[in-house]
Amino acid sequence: MEAIDLHAEAWGGIRNSYESGRLAHAYIIVGSPRGNALAFAESFLKLLHCESVEKPCNECKNCRLIESHKYVDTLWIEPKSKSRQILADDIRGLIRRMSQTSFDGGWKAAVIVAADCMNSNSENALLKTLEEPPPKSVLLLLTDSPQALLPTIISRCQKIVLSDVQTGAEGELWHAPLMEILGELPPADGLGASRLAGKLKVLLDVVKSEIADAVEEEFGSTDEALDESKLKEILDARTNARLKEVQADVFRIMLDWHRDILILVSKVSDKHLLFPANRSVLAKQANEHTQVSALQAIQRVEDMAMRFNLNIPAAQIFDEAFRKLVIGS
Ligand SMILES: [Zn+2]
Numbered sequence: 620m621e622a623i624d625l626h627a628e629a630w631g632g633i634r635n636s637y638e639s640g641r642l643a644h645a646y647i648i649v650g651s652p653r654g655n656a657l658a659f660a661e662s663f664l665k666l667l668h669c670e671s672v673e674k675p676c677n678e679c680k681n682c683r684l685i686e687s688h689k690y691v692d693t694l695w696i697e698p699k700s701k702s703r704q705i706l707a708d709d710i711r712g713l714i715r716r717m718s719q720t721s722f723d724g725g726w727k728a729a730v731i732v733a734a735d736c737m738n739s740n741s742e743n744a745l746l747k748t749l750e751e752p753p754p755k756s757v758l759l760l761l762t763d764s765p766q767a768l769l770p771t772i773i774s775r776c777q778k779i780v781l782s783d784v785q786t787g788a789e790g791e792l793w794h795a796p797l798m799e800i801l802g803e804l805p806p807a808d809g810l811g812a813s814r815l816a817g818k819l820k821v822l823l824d825v826v827k828s829e830i831a832d833a834v835e836e837e838f839g840s841t842d843e844a845l846d847e848s849k850l851k852e853i854l855d856a857r858t859n860a861r862l863k864e865v866q867a868d869v870f871r872i873m874l875d876w877h878r879d880i881l882i883l884v885s886k887v888s889d890k891h892l893l894f895p896a897n898r899s900v901l902a903k904q905a906n907e908h909t910q911v912s913a914l915q916a917i918q919r920v921e922d923m924a925m926r927f928n929l930n931i932p933a934a935q936i937f938d939e940a941f942r943k944l945v946i947g948s
Pocket of ligand 1: 676677678680681682
């Protein structure tokens with residue numbers, strides 16, 4: 620299936636903006652930088668340059684040139700294989716070419732593959748273009764780790780999240796163990812709280828080592844001698860960026876779980892439940908709660924997520940948070 624069929628909603632938005640002449644100057648496409656995000660970017664560029672009435676046709680000369688990344692008014696940049704970084708010089712070269720007029724008088728475009736591999740010099744160089752984009756130009760940043768980009772870059776781009784990245788939680792290995800932990804809430808006492816906190820800590824440790832292995836496999840194989848500490852630094856940064864995403868998902872699920880408890884305690888219609896399949900477990904837990912304690916539990920999960928962004932050890936955060944989830948604590 621084509622990327623644009625798989626992501627029909629995102630594609631519809633782009634098509635509308637294009638047809639009404641309201642394309643943004645820069646987009647962050649969140650997805651696999653060599654998979655769905657790349658395919659989506661190619662379709663985007665074909666839309667700008669396709670010679671047929673039904674765009675993109677995938678068959679005209681321009682569509683084919685774009686697909687082989689040889690179209691003259693489109694620039695592709697990706698990390699240098701040696702350093703696995705996108706260097707500031709490459710960005711500056713890109714900016715120069717973006718400001719020249721296009722060959723066919725149409726759109727100029729640049730695609731940065733794995734944009735999170737930009738170092739801070741590259742990001743700062745890019746910021747200047749984002750502040751004053753040349754007319755009729757569009758910049759596409761492809762990444763699976765948007766949180767690794769400077770906030771000032773993110774704020775100047777329109778974000779397109781390709782759906783199979785966003786809704787993958789149920790398919791993740793950590794999902795079932797997490798639901799098991801949630802099923803044991805609320806803890807009966809301090810001891811029970813510590814036990815559940817320990818389980819969550821172990822789960823996230825396992826997730827981290829799995830992510831580290833995957834990152835190592837994807838980016839760690841070097842054919843040339845590379846400074847080992849530099850490589851480790853890059854791998855660690857990518858691992859942490861992905862881990863952060865999982866952690867955000869975990870907290871979101873914990874929050875949604877407690878919202879469901881509040882819904883049941885408040886006797887609001889069941890149709891608002893986010894975990895209808897777990898209704899019987901949720902109802903049992905709701906029986907132990909009052910509206911006040913259910914609201915407090917939501918607050919405490921929110922606090923836990925917030926403290927996680929400070930530099931407090933996870934074990935301590937979880938232990939304290941689960942103790943506060945003991946009803947009447
Ligand atoms: Zn075409």
